[in-house]
Amino acid sequence: MSAPQVSNDTFAVCDLELNQVSIVGIVRGFTPFVTNMQYSVDDMTGPPLCVKQWLNEEDWSLTSVPPGTYVKVIGSLRNFSGQRSVLAMNIRCIKDLNEITSHMLEVVQAHMLLFEKVLKGLRENVNMNPTAASLSGHGGNHSEGILPNGLSNIQGQVLRVIRRSCVLAEGISLQDLKSQLDYLSMRDIRASLVFLVNEGHIFSTIDEHHFKSAEH
Structure with a gap:
């Protein structure tokens, strides 16, 4: 989530471009919208992540993932209106710990x-x-101790x-x-x-x- 954004929907870690990412965490909550389902997924590395999954009409018959469930999310990092989220291509419940x-x-x-x-x-x-x-001594002779x-x-x-x-x-x-x-x-x-x-x-x-x- 702290990866620099180098262009529209393009992020990098140490100058390596982020593509597909995999996240494992606990669903803390979800909010249904007309075209997508938004999950709050906590992977224990910081605040819960916003995970968005776009839905077709036939997908609405599927049951949403309930809070407290461990899931594996595969998707890509996106920036919607200044808020970073993961656009999920697949969300799967984890049954084997x-x-x-x-x-x-x-x-x-x-x-x-x-x-x-x-x-x-x-x-x-x-x-x-x-x-x-x-230039290792650049800036003068200072007492910084032994490195x-x-x-x-x-x-x-x-x-x-x-x-x-x-x-x-x-x-x-x-x-x-x-x-x-x-x-x-x-x-x-x-x-x-x-x-x-x-x-x-x-x-x-x-x-x-x-x-x-x-x-x-």
Whole structure:
């Protein structure tokens, strides 16, 4: 739901276009309309998702999915009047709870594959752009402490700037981070932030666009 919208009904995660998505969650409620059925599906990752399923005349004889039911939704992300929702191609009730475990494993695998590509691209960018690598000390000599092992050059630069803003209760905003690291692309900064959050080096504060070091 936080994926940037790059064009009409086109969204992206780390510059990879979103197409068909699969969601597993609990139906919290539903509202029938003349042409569609709208479900509120809670997949436990945030607020319940609005899932819309368009209906033909012959579909109205079908029984709607009652609240409290686990379902698997296959569809695509859409933006209707500023509200994001999932346009469902198929909604199926889950009877075997092993499907929930299987879906969680699929989510973990997709996450690993996605960010493996992101990290590989960052490493290639550093290796092919020695000028950017030489800017690791950009901004002067500051006392940010010893950086954790396993960070790329770009991730280290992002973490240094975030550590320098530890005196601020809300941390540093993404916009200020970009201003101080203007020689880096927003794509590289966002990818570094995702990695640093997942590894526990930083955390978001007042919203998804403010970050603070976990060591302060």
